Amino acid sequence: xxxxxxxxxxxxxxxxxxxxxxxxxxxxxxxxxxxxxxxxxxxxxxxxxxxxxxxxxxxxxxxxxxxxxxxxxxxxxxxxxxxxxxxxxxxxxxxxxxxxxxxxxxxxxxxxxxxxxxxxxxxxxxxxxxxxxxxxxxxxxxxxxxxxxxxxxxxxxxxxxxxxxxxxxxxxxxxxxxxxxxxxxxxxxxxxxxxxxxxxxxxxxxxxxxxxxxxxxxxxxxxxxxxxxxxxxxxxxxxxxxxxxxxxxxxxxxxxxxxxxxxxxxxxxxxxxxxxxxxxxxxxxxxxxxxxxxxxxxxxxxxxxxxxxxxxxxxxxxxxxxxxxxxxxxxxxxxxxxxxxxxxxxxxxxxxxxxxxxxxxxxxxxxxxxxxxxxxxxxxxxxxxxxxxxxxxxxxxxxxxxxxxxxxxxxxxxxxxxxxxxxxxxxxxxxxxxxxxxxxxxxxxxxxxxxxxxxxxxxxxxxxxxxxxxxxxxxxxxxxxxxxxxxxxxxxxxxxxxx
Numbered sequence: 200x201x202x203x204x205x206x207x208x209x210x211x212x213x214x215x216x217x218x219x220x221x222x223x224x225x226x227x228x229x230x231x232x233x234x235x236x237x238x239x240x241x242x243x244x245x246x247x248x249x250x251x252x253x254x255x256x257x258x259x260x261x262x263x264x265x266x267x268x269x270x271x272x273x274x275x276x277x278x279x280x281x282x283x284x285x286x287x288x289x290x291x292x293x294x295x296x297x298x299x300x301x302x303x304x305x306x307x308x309x310x311x312x313x314x315x316x317x318x319x320x321x322x323x324x325x326x327x328x329x330x331x332x333x334x335x336x337x338x339x340x341x342x343x344x345x346x347x348x349x350x351x352x353x354x355x356x357x358x359x360x361x362x363x364x365x366x367x368x369x370x371x372x373x374x375x376x377x378x379x380x381x382x383x384x385x386x387x388x389x390x391x392x393x394x395x396x397x398x399x400x401x402x403x404x405x406x407x408x409x410x411x412x413x414x415x416x417x418x419x420x421x422x423x424x425x426x427x428x429x430x431x432x433x434x435x436x437x438x439x440x441x442x443x444x445x446x447x448x449x450x451x452x453x454x455x456x457x458x459x460x461x462x463x464x465x466x467x468x469x470x471x472x473x474x475x476x477x478x479x480x481x482x483x484x485x486x487x488x489x490x491x492x493x494x495x496x497x498x499x500x501x502x503x504x505x506x507x508x509x510x511x512x513x514x515x516x517x518x519x520x521x522x523x524x525x526x527x528x529x530x531x532x533x534x535x536x537x538x539x540x541x542x543x544x545x546x547x548x549x550x551x552x553x554x555x556x557x558x559x560x561x562x563x564x565x566x567x568x569x570x571x572x573x574x575x576x577x578x579x580x581x582x583x584x585x586x587x588x589x590x591x592x593x594x595x596x597x598x599x600x601x602x603x604x605x606x607x608x609x610x611x612x613x614x615x616x617x618x619x620x621x622x623x624x625x626x627x628x629x630x631x632x633x634x635x636x637x638x639x640x641x642x643x644x645x646x647x648x649x650x651x652x653x654x655x656x657x658x659x660x661x662x663x664x665x666x667x668x669x670x671x672x673x674x675x676x677x678x679x680x681x682x683x684x685x686x687x688x689x690x691x692x693x694x695x696x697x698x
Contacts, residue, residue: 218251315347315358315470318477319367322455325469335466340412344471354404356397364398365477369497376481376504392481392504401478402509409475410512413465416522421540422511429642431539432591438535438546440554441586441593444561445576449541450510452570453517455480455501461517477501479509511540521568528560537588544588554579597643604647607636611655 205213214222224247267273310316317323329346336343344350351361364375375398380388394402415423420431435441446452455476462472483499503510522538529536534557535546545557558577565572580586585594592598611633641648 218247218254220247221251313348313358315362315365315474318362318365318473320369322367322473322477325473328469329471331468331471332466335464337466339465341409341465341467344467347470347474350471350474353408354401356401360397361474364401365474367477367482367501368495371495372492374484374495376506389505391506393506394504394508398478399508402507405475405478406509406512409465410509410516413512413516415515416519416526418522418526418537419515419518420537421542422515427642428539428589428591429597431537431544432588432593432597432643434535434537435544435546435586435588436593436597437595438548438586438593439550439582440547440552441580441588442545442554442557442561443576443578443580443588444543444558445573446541446543446565447571447573449514449570450503450505451483453503453510453514457517457569458503458513461513479503479507479513481507514540518568521565521570524564524568525561528557528564532557539589542589550582591643599640599643599647604640607640608651611651611658614658615655 210222316326318326331343331345333343342353344353347361348358351358354361356364375395376392377395378390378392381391383389393399411424420426420428458480459469459472459476462475463469467475480501481504482497482501484495485498487494487496503513518538522536525536525538525543528534529545532552533548534552535548537544543561545561547554547557558579562572582594585592585600587593587600590600592600637648637652640651
């Protein structure tokens with residue numbers, strides 16, 4: 200029994216938990232002085248337990264009453280409860296948002312592996328629109344691309360390469376074009392933007408698989424299969440009046456949004472149109488050197504580069520409506536119309552055609568189609584003067600310019616007498632340059648060309664061979680790549696990596 204003896208403090212604790220009477224009752228039961236009746240117990244025992252329960256309820260009610268009599272304590276308790284609940288909710292929301300951010304980042308990374316979602320400022324707005332006009336594409340005989348992955352696969356490149364080649368950068372250390380100047384016949388220099396090999400390969404693919412399948416107007420003769428400067432000139436032979444005019448800044452006047460609109464009109468989705476347009480246009484940039492590093496800074500909108508294989512085809516397609524309107528004007532005035540790139544030619548079938556009225560109407564149509572005529576390249580040629588279309592004389596028959604032909608014959612004569620030393624033709628002296636001009640003569644005037652070939656054919660074997668096109672160009676040469684252009688083939692670093 201001694202082992203079960205409680206301390207005074209334990210006794211006080213048990214009395215506080217129940218009541219004194221109930222504690223005494225329990226102790227009497229434990230010591231054997233109180234025998235419990237069978238069933239629910241005796242009446243005194245039940246009364247004692249019930250009294251204890253009522254006493255507890257009374258104490259709780261008194262405590263509640265006491266608590267609510269102190270308003271500040273009640274409000275404090277309510278505030279503490281609300282603060283605890285709010286803190287718990289904040290922690291739950293924080294965990295939920297962190298999970299959502301993690302899942303979103305994972306989805307974003309996954310999406311970046313399979314989709315192109317950003318291509319630079321001011322060109323990425325329509326990248327979420329991937330719906331093609333299948334009927335229009337089938338009508339034009341064009342390939343259908345379900346998404347950018349299908350487009351990259353068809354081009355034979357990866358999605359990262361496609362994104363890199365088409366990305367529109369405001370400031371970049373990379374240029375996809377090498378730029379150099381060529382002299383103009385009229386004086387001055389012409390800027391040529393030649394695409395680097397990887398971009399050029401993609402542009403040739405676009406040209407072959409998309410733009411070359413679009414039907415052009417019959418008046419277009421430049422850069423078109425089966426047509427040439429001969430087909431462009433033959434319609435104007437022996438006419439009483441010939442009018443030649445050029446479009447000013449022909450390629451730079453075709454900007455990115457115009458190319459994108461053309462591709463969408465052909466049936467491509469806005470996303471595909473954005474990608475193809477970026478691949479075929481180039482930003483007008485200015486070079487800047489900072490801390491010995493060269494940067495290319497945009498200073499104008501994207502336009503067709505003069506030097507890309509896709510640019511002539513795009514202009515021919517965009518000029519369909521212009522050609523149609525000018526052809527209609529020519530038919531109405533009993534004239535003939537042809538266009539070779541930016542060179543437009545009109546010839547009258549009657550001698551009384553009003554040249555001023557014809558030119559005025561042409562200017563209005565050209566301006567209405569978004570182009571501007573070059574003010575210094577308008578030529579009106581009547582019978583009795585030399586009439587020329589894209590370098591071909593068309594007075595009575597198609598012929599080579601007499602002065603140019605005489606110079607070429609003199610070159611061949613000097614080659615026969617003195618050999619090839621110090622002789623130049625079109626900035627070169629080799630079999631290709633000579634044969635090229637000889638074939639040009641044969642194309643325009645087969646009789647003269649055949650005669651020259653028979654007379655000087657034996658000399659061709661004496662000419663130096665041309666320099667191979669794949670031979671490395673010196674860094675200081677006029678066609679050397681700009682610093683910051685595509686990396687060399689043997690570089691271990693992926694070529695599409697900018698950093």
